Amino acid sequence: MATKKKATPTPAKSSSSADGATKPRRRATKDPKDQVTLDAIAHTAEGIHQAILHHSRPELKMPVRALSNVSYDPEKGYFEIGKDKKIRTLSVSTVKTFAQTLKMMSLSRELIKNDDFATKRDAYYQSKNWGDARFDEQPESDTVMDDIEALFADLGVSREQLRYVPDQHGGAVAGELVVVDRDIETGEPIEIDCTRFGSGAYAVPSWVEHLKFKTKARFVLCIETQGMFQRLQSHKYWQKAGCILVSMGGVPTRSCRRFVRLLSEQCKLPVYAFTDCDPYGFANIYRTLKVGSGNAAHINQFFCVPNVRYLGLTPQDIVDFDLGRATHPLADVDVKRAFDALKNDPFFQSQKPWKQAIDLLMKMQKRAEQQALSLHGLNFVIDEYLPKKLKNPASFLP
Amino acid sequence: MATKKKATPTPAKSSSSADGATKPRRRATKDPKDQVTLDAIAHTAEGIHQAILHHSRPELKMPVRALSNVSYDPEKGYFEIGKDKKIRTLSVSTVKTFAQTLKMMSLSRELIKNDDFATKRDAYYQSKNWGDARFDEQPESDTVMDDIEALFADLGVSREQLRYVPDQHGGAVAGELVVVDRDIETGEPIEIDCTRFGSGAYAVPSWVEHLKFKTKARFVLCIETQGMFQRLQSHKYWQKAGCILVSMGGVPTRSCRRFVRLLSEQCKLPVYAFTDCDPYGFANIYRTLKVGSGNAAHINQFFCVPNVRYLGLTPQDIVDFDLGRATHPLADVDVKRAFDALKNDPFFQSQKPWKQAIDLLMKMQKRAEQQALSLHGLNFVIDEYLPKKLKNPASFLP
Numbered sequence: 001m002a003t004k005k006k007a008t009p010t011p012a013k014s015s016s017s018a019d020g021a022t023k024p025r026r027r028a029t030k031d032p033k034d035q036v037t038l039d040a041i042a043h044t045a046e047g048i049h050q051a052i053l054h055h056s057r058p059e060l061k062m063p064v065r066a067l068s069n070v071s072y073d074p075e076k077g078y079f080e081i082g083k084d085k086k087i088r089t090l091s092v093s094t095v096k097t098f099a100q101t102l103k104m105m106s107l108s109r110e111l112i113k114n115d116d117f118a119t120k121r122d123a124y125y126q127s128k129n130w131g132d133a134r135f136d137e138q139p140e141s142d143t144v145m146d147d148i149e150a151l152f153a154d155l156g157v158s159r160e161q162l163r164y165v166p167d168q169h170g171g172a173v174a175g176e177l178v179v180v181d182r183d184i185e186t187g188e189p190i191e192i193d194c195t196r197f198g199s200g201a202y203a204v205p206s207w208v209e210h211l212k213f214k215t216k217a218r219f220v221l222c223i224e225t226q227g228m229f230q231r232l233q234s235h236k237y238w239q240k241a242g243c244i245l246v247s248m249g250g251v252p253t254r255s256c257r258r259f260v261r262l263l264s265e266q267c268k269l270p271v272y273a274f275t276d277c278d279p280y281g282f283a284n285i286y287r288t289l290k291v292g293s294g295n296a297a298h299i300n301q302f303f304c305v306p307n308v309r310y311l312g313l314t315p316q317d318i319v320d321f322d323l324g325r326a327t328h329p330l331a332d333v334d335v336k337r338a339f340d341a342l343k344n345d346p347f348f349q350s351q352k353p354w355k356q357a358i359d360l361l362m363k364m365q366k367r368a369e370q371q372a373l374s375l376h377g378l379n380f381v382i383d384e385y386l387p388k389k390l391k392n393p394a395s396f397l398p
Numbered sequence: 399m400a401t402k403k404k405a406t407p408t409p410a411k412s413s414s415s416a417d418g419a420t421k422p423r424r425r426a427t428k429d430p431k432d433q434v435t436l437d438a439i440a441h442t443a444e445g446i447h448q449a450i451l452h453h454s455r456p457e458l459k460m461p462v463r464a465l466s467n468v469s470y471d472p473e474k475g476y477f478e479i480g481k482d483k484k485i486r487t488l489s490v491s492t493v494k495t496f497a498q499t500l501k502m503m504s505l506s507r508e509l510i511k512n513d514d515f516a517t518k519r520d521a522y523y524q525s526k527n528w529g530d531a532r533f534d535e536q537p538e539s540d541t542v543m544d545d546i547e548a549l550f551a552d553l554g555v556s557r558e559q560l561r562y563v564p565d566q567h568g569g570a571v572a573g574e575l576v577v578v579d580r581d582i583e584t585g586e587p588i589e590i591d592c593t594r595f596g597s598g599a600y601a602v603p604s605w606v607e608h609l610k611f612k613t614k615a616r617f618v619l620c621i622e623t624q625g626m627f628q629r630l631q632s633h634k635y636w637q638k639a640g641c642i643l644v645s646m647g648g649v650p651t652r653s654c655r656r657f658v659r660l661l662s663e664q665c666k667l668p669v670y671a672f673t674d675c676d677p678y679g680f681a682n683i684y685r686t687l688k689v690g691s692g693n694a695a696h697i698n699q700f701f702c703v704p705n706v707r708y709l710g711l712t713p714q715d716i717v718d719f720d721l722g723r724a725t726h727p728l729a730d731v732d733v734k735r736a737f738d739a740l741k742n743d744p745f746f747q748s749q750k751p752w753k754q755a756i757d758l759l760m761k762m763q764k765r766a767e768q769q770a771l772s773l774h775g776l777n778f779v780i781d782e783y784l785p786k787k788l789k790n791p792a793s794f795l796p
Contacts, residue, residue, distance in 0.1 A: 117632070118776055119625040125772040128723045167625035169647065172567060172601040181596020184632055190596040198579020198588040199608070203570040203601035203645075206628045210597070227517035227565035230604045234515070234582055247601075249567065325526045374523040378516055 031210060033161055034112050040155040041109050041162075048102070059089040060101060062151045063298050072346035077306025078291045079346070081153070081298045088147075099133040100144050108148075111163035115184060117207055119167045120145055150298040158302040160207050160258065170204030170255030172229065172247040175238030176217035177263075182210065194244070199234045201247065208259045215244065215267050220260060222246045222308070224275040224285055228370050228381070237382050241390065244269075251285050257303045260289070264305055271305050272396065277313035278330075278367035279337035282358065283345065286310055291347050310397035311389055315360040318368050321385060326372035330365050338362055351398050429608060431559055432510050438553040439507050439560075446500070457487040458499060460549045461696050470744035475704025476689045477744070479551070479696045486545075497531040498542050506546075509561035513582060515605055517565045518543055548696040556700040558605050558656065568602030568653030570627065570645040573636030574615035575661075580608065592642070597632045599645065606657045613642065613665050618658060620644045620706070622673035622683055626768050626779070635780050639788065642667075649683050655701045658687070662703055669703050670794065675711035676728075676765035677735035680756065681743065684708055689745050708795035709787055713758040716766050719783060724770035728763050736760055749796050 044060070051058035062085060063069065069082035090098045107126060111117055118126070124141040127134045135141040149159040173179075177194040179202060191214075194202050221243050223229045229247035232238070238245050244263070248256055264271050273289060275281035287293075290308045292300030318327060330338075338358050341348045348354045361367070373381045389396075442458070449456035460483060461467065467480035488496045505524060509515055516524065522539040525532045533539040547557040557563075571577075577590040577600060589612075592600050619641050621627045627645035630636070636643050642661070646654055662669050671687060673679035685691075688706045690698025716725060728736075736756050739746045746752045759765070771779045787794075 116776060117628075118772070119628075119769065121625060121767065121769040122772040122776055125724050125770055126776070128773050165625075165628065167623055169570060169624050169645070179596075179598065181598060183596065183634075185634065190594055192595060192598065196588055197590060197600075198577075198581065199603040199605065200577065200579060200590065201601040201603070202595075203599040205597040205599070205632075206624060207597065225565055226567050226604060227519060227563075230515075230517075230563065234603075236581075236583065247567070326523050369519060371517065371519040372523055374516070374520040375526050378514060378520055378524070 033209060037152075037157050037161045038109060038112055040152055040157045041105050043155070044105065044151070045102070057089050057091065058098075059087050060098070060147075060151060061085045061087050061154075062147050063154060065146065065150055065298055070346075072291065072350060074350050078300040078304045079293070080300065081150075096133060097144060100127070100130070100135065100141070101148060103127070103130050103133050104141075104144055104148055108162040108164065117163040117165045119165055119206075121167060123164065153298040153301065156301075158209075158258075158299065160209050160255075160302075163207075165207040166254050168206060168253040168255065170206060170208060170253055170259055171249060172201035172203055172226075173244065173259075174201040174229075174233045175244040176215055176242055177244045178214040180212040180214065181205075195239070197233070199230070201229075201233060201245075204255055204259045206255050208255050208262060211259070211262065213263050213266050215263075215269070216242070217244045217267075217269060218242045220244045220246060220264060220269050220271040221311070222248055222252070222260060222271060222273045222289060224248060224250065224281060224370060228274070231378070232382065235379060235382055237386070240382070241386065248285065248289070252289050254299075254303055257289060257292075257305060260308075261303070261305045264307060270393065271308040272311040272393070273308055274311050274370060275313070276367070276369045277315060277318060277361070278369075279334050279341060279358070279361070281313075282310075282354070283337055283341040283348070287341075287345065287347055309393065311393075312385075312396075313368055313370055313372070314397060315357050315364060318364065318366065321373070321376070323368050323372050323375060324366075326375040327364075327366040327368045330361070330367055334367060335362070353397050357397055431607060435550075435555050435559045436507065436510055438550055438555045439503050441553070442503065442549070443500070455487050455489070456496075457485050458496070458545075458549060459483045459485050459552075460545050461552060463544065463548055463696055468744075470689065470748060472748050476698040476702045477691070478698065479548075494531060495542060498525070498528070498533065498539070499546060501525065501528050501531050502539075502542055502546055506560040506562065515561040515563045517563055517604075519565065521562060551696040551699065554699075556607075556656075556697065558607050558653075558700075561605075563605040564652050566604060566651040566653065568604060568606060568651055568657055569647060570599035570601055570624075571642065571657075572599040572627075572631045573642040574613055574640055575642045576612040578610040578612065579603075593637070595631070597628070599627075599631060599643075602653055602657045604653050606653050606660060609657070609660065611661050611664050613661075613667070614640070615642045615665075615667060616640045618642045618644060618662060618667050618669045619709070620646055620650070620658060620669060620671045620687060622646060622648065622679060622768060626672070629776070630780065633777060633780055635784070638780070639784065646683065646687070650687050652697075652701055655687060655690075655703060658706075659701070659703045662705060668791065669706040670709040670791070671706055672709050672768060673711070674765070674767045675713060675716060675759070676767075677732045677739060677756070677759070679711075680708075680752070681735055681739040681746070685739075685743065685745055707791065709791075710783075710794075711766055711768055711770070712795060713755050713762060715783075716762065716764065719771070719774070721766050721770050721773060722764075724773040725762075725764035725766045728759070728765055732765060733760070751795050755795055 048058040063081045064084040064086050069084040070079050072079050088094055124135055124138045174194050174197050179192040181190045192202055226247055232245050273286050275285050289305055292304040342358055373385050446456040461479045462482040462484050467482040468477050470477050486492055518540055522533055522536045572592050572595050575592040579588045590600055624645055630643050671684050673683050687703055690702040740756055771783050
């Protein structure tokens with residue numbers, strides 16, 4: 001019966017905070033990253049405390065989050081936030097936001113201590129217990145969350161390290177990879193063998209900072225569509241090619257990008273992207289995966305994969321693999337997006353091979369989906385296209 | 399290096415069809431469902447063949463896919479397609495569509511024989527090799543696909559059994575469940591233990607007909623948001639409650655619904671839904687999971703979960719669990735949706751407890767998200783809300 005309870009020990013009922021936000025759980029292994037985060041919170045709080053003791057007005061400095069405060073250095077590999085800061089000084093008009101920022105930092109500290117996490121929504125509802133510092137609408141709490149994220153990004157700490165996690169899945173993974181997670185209660189390591197999924201896959205959690213990896217793969221292949229991922233997974237392409245398959249499902253989410261970044265860094269693996277041959281595939285999916293996005297520049301240091309290279313589909317592939325019959329004319333929105341990329345995007349502007357590729361696309365006035373390869377047989381992608389492309393990774397677009 | 403290939407046997411290069419749609423792979427175990435599908439295709443083709451031999455005009459009869467041709471019988475538990483048929487007779491004006499329908503059936507037969515599958519897009523691109531029978535635009539091929547789906551649904555065969563799979567993930571799963579898949583090449587069974595995922599989960603494939611299950615769980619809990627799923631999964635709620643957690647991520651996809659249906663039927667498990675307390679949670683997410691949707695009535699026999707019951711959040715929960723401070727006013731779109739459900743939806747009309755619940759919601763003029771439970775502590779949902787609700791499943795909304 002559903003109503004019966006198993007004889008599992010129930011968590012302690014005592015509450016660790018006045019707000020009762022989280023109840024202490026048995027603590028797993030301590031992560032050194034957590035200490036960095038706790039130190040950053042303590043450092044920030046200490047600055048405010050000292051200012052008050054010295055009778056000066058406490059302030060918080062956060063980077064200005066705007067495209068005008070962004071730069072791109074191909075060496076670093078991602079859109080970087082500039083030096084412009086906005087300063088929030090405690091005053092009559094800022095007192096509520098100031099208090100909310102501190103409460104949010106305090107909640108973060110509690111989450112780390114209890115090895116728990118919260119979504120933006122959770123934090124919003126929690127705030128209803130903060131008396132006059134409560135948020136009336138969620139956009140208010142989102143803004144404070146973004147400010148905290150920017151403030152701590154300057155100290156090298158991401159929002160996920162503060163234990164605020166997105167309400168999003170992180171994509172699906174299959175192939176030559178063992179993910180090492182841990183039991184949140186006992187700290188016991190849990191190994192997830194991504195070769196043992198049949199037609200299914202490993203669903204990446206919202207929050208990946210604690211994951212470790214074991215792999216003998218030679219590269220990571222990030223795929224735009226679920227349909228193509230399902231084909232490569234079901235036919236065990238990862239075994240043939242010795243690789244790890246990642247299904248992004250369109251523009252990759254934060255946790256998907258972070259997962260690929262950690263995997264690539266920890267295991268020193270090259271990453272290749274495989275998307276549709278259209279401006280959305282280039283400028284939205286690939287560009288976001290590689291260098292991040294303009295309006296979230298303060299977090300790109302954590303959430304992009306600077307070493308990713310673009311395997312295909314390229315405009316040249318449409319010619320080389322005789323896909324003309326399977327193309328579609330560019331729509332107005334495609335043309336606008338391509339034009340924007342060439343005119344306004346520092347990434348594409350700094351990469352000549354990309355300018356040439358987009359020029360060719362505009363000249364052809366045609367786009368092709370990755371599944372257009374089915375024209376030559378459903379498994380042409382496995383038997384011909386990918387092996388041929390992978391013979392020459394140096395030719396991939398940067 | 400990425401260009402080196404492992405010493406894995408490459409698949410045979412010979413092509414099994416004139417179009418070269420699929421190449422034969424080593425065949426895994428034969429599934430008896432496949433023989434049913436092959437027989438249905440043969441039966442349909444034979445009817446056409448006989449008509450031609452007898453010098454009469456061959457025809458295909460498919461159910462009319464429209465709300466006007468739908469009925470709801472609470473005993474059966476899903477929106478059912480009516481008896482209205484449209485007849486496609488071979489004539490000068492229908493010859494192309496007629497040929498396309500037959501080619502699509504032929505491709506399906508080939509897919510089954512090679513234990514392969516195709517998305518709608520794959521089928522569209524394949525058709526470029528069909529000479530004059532090729533599709534010019536994808537909406538054309540989608541329409542023929544929908545017709546075939548309706549035609550075969552009458553014979554008890556789903557689109558997935560025809561091996562046409564959606565380009566969608568199927569949700570995420572964690573908890574007291576072993577999924578049994580198989581290696582597509584060797585047929586060897588693969589067991590996936592959903593208790594061994596740490597903070598991650600099992601990503602359900604696009605296509606689930608071949609899956610088997612082993613479980614000692616007492617129920618399946620289908621959850622609207624990734625945030626709530628992540629909380630219950632990370633804190634091993636499934637162990638405390640002896641259950642299987644399914645993350646629907648909004649309105650459940652075809653393969654998510656089919657997965658839950660197969661799991662519930664094979665393992666005789668009750669299914670409970672846990673969504674936001676708003677008309678979208680009731681009328682879009684829950685209603686679709688339980689009885690299917692109106693404009694796809696021909697497939698509801700496969701894709702709904704008639705035994706699912708609604709655990710919460712209910713409007714009464716807002717009162718009982720003191721969530722008033724965490725509610726939002728109903729928006730115009732909520733009011734419209736609630737009004738539509740009461741006025742036009744045969745499901746809600748036939749279920750008095752639902753009418754009362756929606757009436758209460760309209761009277762309160764408030765909605766609540768499932769994460770509103772965070773108001774009383776992040777893990778209140780685990781420690782208080784779910785245990786309390788699960789003491790009385792008989793009180794769940796039908």
